Amino acid sequence: LPKFTEVILSLKKEIFLISGLALFFGGWGAWALASRIKKEMFELEPHEIARLFVERTETFNAMHEGVIAIDKEENITIFNHKAKIMMDVPDEVIGKKIYDVIPDTRLPEILQLNQPVYNRELQVRNLNILSNRVPIKVNNHTVGAVAIFQDRTEVKKLAEELTGVKSFVSALRVQNHEYMNKLHTIAGLIQLGNKDKALQYVFQVSEQQEELTQFLHKHIKDESISGLLLSKVSRAKELGIELAIDRHSELHSFPPYLDHHDFVIIIGNLIENAFDSYQHLERRERKIYISMEQNDGILSILVEDNGCGMNEDQVERIFDEGFSTKAKENRGIGLHLVKQIVEKGNGQIEVESEVDVGTTFIITFFL
Structure with a gap:
């Protein structure tokens, strides 16, 4: 039998050929695979990838806004430090389902809508959140969604305080003007020698104000809403408008996700919109009617005026941001905010209007 070395030596040409081919194709395959992987890894x-990952993570954690991202399977891929503080999430949540961690972010719906939603207020874990939610697309394919949000709770409280101060100053100005007119009336009656009529006028004014104040204190359980209605009644008198509040009105509590600040915006904007309907309108009887009804299952608000009214095209566009029937700048915001608040509270809003007849707003919340 031949020795092993003799067998090897007799096949050395074949061995060298096979080894050469193996090295060639192996090297070519490794080069092709490495090139493809590097191309997919952006060269x-x-x-460098490790450095970018660390930089990205630290950048997200350094942001003052909360950032949450999910993939198309609704698994969390990004949850920065600010989001953990705001949402009170101490544990590591990367890789978990978003519904298991925070069920009310409304981030998965962006995967279905496949379009961004900007500047939308949400109620997440009893926090008032201003959220921008955007789909993540790679090569025109949606692979996830990201939400960038701010906690507006403190800002909202500050804005509420500022708005309250502004409303208070406005109410004082209106009341000062109203009481000056009343004092002039009393002084005129006294000068004319009609002391009995002057005394009767004082009693009449006092009784009207006291009756309205007691009614609001008894039936409207929120002081902000009561103060708003009182100031609007005084403002209406100053404008020569009769503002009537239904004496069967009741308001004991607010719908879920809404508070007194939201209702101040709703009622205040609807009344101001009614005031504006009388601009450039010559009408002797100017009346605004307000009613609020609340029972165990429903809360409704009605604001009705006999102002200039609107046509069908205006009614369809009245809640669009920036649209206004008044030819002034910085208008078209109030009713847009009203629409957003009604949607946040899962309510419904109806508008009935006719040109030169008037407009009626009916807002309904289901408790």
Whole structure:
């Protein structure tokens, strides 16, 4: 039998040929695979990828806004430090389902809508959140969604305080003007020698104000709403408008996700919109009627005026941001905010209007 070395030596040509082919195709395959992987990794080296990952993570954690991202399977891929503080999430949540961690972010619906939603107020874990939610697309394919949000609770409280101060100053100005007119009336009656009529006028004014104040204190359980209605009644008198509040009105509590600040915006904007309907309108009887009804299952608000009214095209566009029937700048915001608040509270809003007849707003919340 031949020795092993003799067998090897007799096949050395075949061995060299096979080894050469193996090295050639192996090297070519490794080069092709490495090129493809590097191309998919954007021509980055492993240490560069590691550096970018660390930089990205620290950048998200340094942001003052909360950032949450999910993939198309609704698994969390990004949850920065600010989001953990705001949402009170101490544990590591990367890789978990978003519904298991925070069920009310409304981030998965962006995967279905496949379009961004900007500047939308949400109620997440009893926080008032201003959220921008955007789909993540790679090569025109949606692979996830990201939400960037701010906690507006403190800002909202500050804005409420500022708005309250502004409303208070406005109410004082209106009341000062109203009481000056009343004092002039009393002084005129006294000068004319009609002391009995002057005394009767004082009693009449006092009784009207006291009756309205007691009614609001008894039936409207929120002081902000009561103060708003009192100031609007005084403002209406100053404008020569009769503002009537239904004496069967009741308001004991607010719908879920809404508070007194939201209702101040709703009622205040609807009344101001009614005031504006009388601009450039010559009408002797100017009346605004307000009613609020609340029972165990429903809360409704009605604001009705006999102002200039609107046509069908205006009614369809009245809640669009920036649209206004008044030819002034910085208008078209109030009713848009009203629409957003009604949607946040899962309510419904109806508008009935006719040109030169008037407009009726009916807002309904289901408790």
